[in-house]
Amino acid sequence: MRPNNRNREDLRPVTLEAGVSRYAEGSCLSKFGGTHVLCTASVDENVPRWMKGSGKGWVTAEYGMLPRATHSRNNREAARGKQGGRTVEIQRLIGRSLRAAIDLTKLGERQIILDCDVMQADGGTRTASITGAWVALSQACDKLVEQGLITETPITDKMAAVSCGIVDGECRLDLEYIEDSNAQADANFVLTETGGIIEVQASAEDVPFTAAEMAELTRLAAKGIEELCKMQAEALKS
């Protein structure tokens, strides 16, 4: 049985609270069970140097974790003087995923920076980040429309992310930490509301898994992401 009697096809209790930051143009506190990520979207009227004059905008992301977001304390990356490989990998994934859901030309020559900071971690921090960051990004885009800086939202797709994995031989949706650390395979999906693929990353832990298992993981992810997209829409309404 899963922790908290969860069914293998069920998400954890998820809450998405938009507009939590006093200063940011867009924000969302994204909670997937015990995983809590604060996502903010900051509009910057400067684009990176290599984009200047292109007439196009840019979306990028940074990811961090508070030192005591986890069971035992992790050293602070700022104190160590560099971001770890895992951090770099995750923030590149977040940025790439969101850029696939926005029309950078419609955004105009400006940049939106998404900061995803994990307050508390219990598995699935990267997917909770992407799901919350999309809300923050949407809110920031709406604000640009309100301010008359652009005429319509550049968001092209409703999308969210979720992890799946194979635990005790069973394909499960939205792993929490205790499951994740015992999984035979672990996969992260970024899909549109209707199941279009934006990004898939799947890894076997010790033993390869089959294409049939991969298909089942994909089915679970599509189910979960459809639900998440509804919650995102709710969060943006209120």
Add this chain to the structure above:
Amino acid sequence: MRPNNRNREDLRPVTLEAGVSRYAEGSCLSKFGGTHVLCTASVDENVPRWMKGSGKGWVTAEYGMLPRATHSRNNREAARGKQGGRTVEIQRLIGRSLRAAIDLTKLGERQIILDCDVMQADGGTRTASITGAWVALSQACDKLVEQGLITETPITDKMAAVSCGIVDGECRLDLEYIEDSNAQADANFVLTETGGIIEVQASAEDVPFTAAEMAELTRLAAKGIEELCKMQAEALKS
């Protein structure tokens, strides 16, 4: 008149919520008006190398600010590859202040690391950090007693911190950002509940100020800190 009709001798609305972190041995969400700092205390059974075998413990602090804790986004220190001078200065102040309120011999050969992460900044982040960190530290010490690792709390003093400053020629308690950025002088006090001095840092902005003004700032600080110490005690009770 001050913002929000505050009297010059008044603190902002302060809340101290202890035990907010699922994993940390001690924690406190410290809010001074719009300034919100999450403070966690992590017990580490290893001391720094230069203390090994001394039989004494250590208390240290790290400080950080989320990139969008402020009006405009600050670059992430982990991405820049180093902590800024202001960060280093503040975290040294936090650690030094708390070490003055604890008996390191009674702590035993272990380390407590205080992480103070600013979620939202509106002036006085270092004093909100110290005030909250003392709560987190006390909680962590109580836990060590509960676990039988030490026989009594090594905390020796009730203490807190507050900023004061001279704005429009008037000495004021607990400046918020809009005041701080226009202050003629700015001072941070770390005092015990009964007004004993642990740390004082005062700076003139453009024009030197007088010893009489310094005395008035100290009086205000003692008043505010007495109130804060009561709130700390309340926070630890619940």
Add this chain to the structure above:
Amino acid sequence: MRPNNRNREDLRPVTLEAGVSRYAEGSCLSKFGGTHVLCTASVDENVPRWMKGSGKGWVTAEYGMLPRATHSRNNREAARGKQGGRTVEIQRLIGRSLRAAIDLTKLGERQIILDCDVMQADGGTRTASITGAWVALSQACDKLVEQGLITETPITDKMAAVSCGIVDGECRLDLEYIEDSNAQADANFVLTETGGIIEVQASAEDVPFTAAEMAELTRLAAKGIEELCKMQAEALKS
């Protein structure tokens, strides 16, 4: 039509030359068309600190690119003082993939470091790296057996890697640079000889793609990897 009249299901001309390094315990010069990667395997009798006493070994990888491996010169990472995000992401992928194909307990408490250095780049450097690194790793393991340090090879799976992508609406195997830079989707597969999944990473470029397209890319990859595994076996024989 693809460059060089290649069929969409065809690999580029591939050569895998084992034993090219005078000093390394294992090595392979892996060429996928114009992409040339020198892979070496170095046996290190020390494991990382966190593994000491575990009785298990470790496999890790580092990736680099000569500054002029590409059309225009890239700055040297050693001179810039840090590895870029892309480099970190790739070397983590290489290490993770190879660890899934080896029994770390049978390796004994020692480490094998795989260095994949790109001499010339024309797309697919990470998959050429993994394919060549597996040959180098196998050779190094065989050498440990020869030396009597272990009794049998710890390699558990025959595996290789290849990229696929959607270009001009067509699913294609083993993209070269000119295709990759115009692809609608780009996927990297690490599979066993018999199609077991070790790692899949797929990204949409601008527009999401479908599960059906994903299935076709997977089929192409399995076909290509079966061929690559035969070439690896040949390379190890000679």
Add this chain to the structure above:
Amino acid sequence: MRPNNRNREDLRPVTLEAGVSRYAEGSCLSKFGGTHVLCTASVDENVPRWMKGSGKGWVTAEYGMLPRATHSRNNREAARGKQGGRTVEIQRLIGRSLRAAIDLTKLGERQIILDCDVMQADGGTRTASITGAWVALSQACDKLVEQGLITETPITDKMAAVSCGIVDGECRLDLEYIEDSNAQADANFVLTETGGIIEVQASAEDVPFTAAEMAELTRLAAKGIEELCKMQAEALKS
């Protein structure tokens, strides 16, 4: 009794030698007993980027210590690749203090950089640095006037710095190392010649101290600084 039979209200033998550097626009070798600091002021016609076009100038400071300025050798910060927390804290204090004694608008859009390098350390290096740096800064300003680049000196205050502390329960002026390392409290004062407060930093070591003790430390500092300001004037005359 204090070392060298010093009275508790006495400075150590102090010498301030202006104009010691062949190249710098201003310079002072500042000796407080066994503490020797070489202070140079370098005029730079460029201001930091964030000040460009403001019409105002800037004053900043850097602090360093030769590796063998102390009893045992300290690692060279340039070799370690970063300035330590103590260094950063001190150089920020020096810069802030001197900016409070100069009219940046009168300086014109240029920068003066103060380098304070400790040749030999015996306590009070930061206060010897500030006292000497003020001389170097004054000399550099006089040179700008001589060269006709500005019409009058932008220096607004005569100021100096000194440390005080509580040792063996006694308030003392200008601690040397052996006293400093045993002090119950340690305070650094930057004051004008007439006792105006520019910067105060006071720390309890183990036990909090009282407001009355703080007042006595302040009185001692004002006495010492009055003497130091006379010596600065002498140094600038010759």
Add this chain to the structure above:
Amino acid sequence: MRPNNRNREDLRPVTLEAGVSRYAEGSCLSKFGGTHVLCTASVDENVPRWMKGSGKGWVTAEYGMLPRATHSRNNREAARGKQGGRTVEIQRLIGRSLRAAIDLTKLGERQIILDCDVMQADGGTRTASITGAWVALSQACDKLVEQGLITETPITDKMAAVSCGIVDGECRLDLEYIEDSNAQADANFVLTETGGIIEVQASAEDVPFTAAEMAELTRLAAKGIEELCKMQAEALKS
């Protein structure tokens, strides 16, 4: 007797293969026995900032070694986050040497960057680098002439480099690693085809050596370099 029955006045078997890089404007694979260095010349139409507007060009070099170019693996400099002292010393030598053989005014305001990457090391990597880099540089200059960007080659001298040393009391040309590591003295010469001195670096290992020995080492170097210059000319012809 020397390894491989080499005479003390003999070079190792040397091959210089020009044009080995698909992308670089000039390139040479330089092999001195078991020492293999890939040298590429990259033309960059930007000069360093301090040269802008000077009308003159610049030539600079970077040096690197693959981690397993040597008997035991060296840590990757990009991963360590800095280039080692030996690397910095060598690349400065390469750049300085080549700048002495070119007329920077004739080059025009552009930069040529020479990358010397050691694939395999068996002594004399810096001299093999310089010898190969001159070929790559010449080829790049010829290309600039062909493209009509300059009217004649800016190369002013035919030059090459070789190491010499005193081993077992005997002066020898072109040391390989086993000799180098037992040498009483080690010298690197960069000379023109006719023996003009561009750069000499000679070091005693334990015991000083004499001016007469220095003269003999110089004679051997001139002999070797004359031969190398002929091979360079051959390499450029084909």
Add this chain to the structure above:
Amino acid sequence: MRPNNRNREDLRPVTLEAGVSRYAEGSCLSKFGGTHVLCTASVDENVPRWMKGSGKGWVTAEYGMLPRATHSRNNREAARGKQGGRTVEIQRLIGRSLRAAIDLTKLGERQIILDCDVMQADGGTRTASITGAWVALSQACDKLVEQGLITETPITDKMAAVSCGIVDGECRLDLEYIEDSNAQADANFVLTETGGIIEVQASAEDVPFTAAEMAELTRLAAKGIEELCKMQAEALKS
């Protein structure tokens, strides 16, 4: 004519003052005209890790320059976060040179670190450093003998260093900055009192120079170094 009517075979006025540091085991303030270098020798009872248990000692050097040692201010290496290439090259030269003049076995398993810090620069800082560092090293060794830690000095050679160069077609001894910056060739010699070669580094600036010129530079250096060795002996006596 040379500056200050110096003859081409003359050293600048040189003073070597031993024992200038209160704390260091050996020290020398080395002045060659306007070039002033403070050299200290620090005995460290720990050797680098790779030498532990070897029974042999180690001698190493670090070099630095105060930011305003030169006409215009140089950025502080500690603030930039790395030592420049020139610094690294020089400190390696100093260390290597001194190791050739000492018997590391007789030193015992301990390390002597030479810090050479340039207070003021007017050409020839590296040779003034070596000449002064030998005095500091000798003094530190004598102290080890005095303390009974070793039975006799491990110093094996009297040695010093000087620069020579070709200026206006003339070979000259001990260049000062104005000469050095216009030299056709520049050479640094580290020789024993009797002319034995420890280290030679010679570079042509624009045009190669001849073996005959090299011989003349060597003769001048030997003359100068003989004089310097006498001054070193004097400095150690007093």
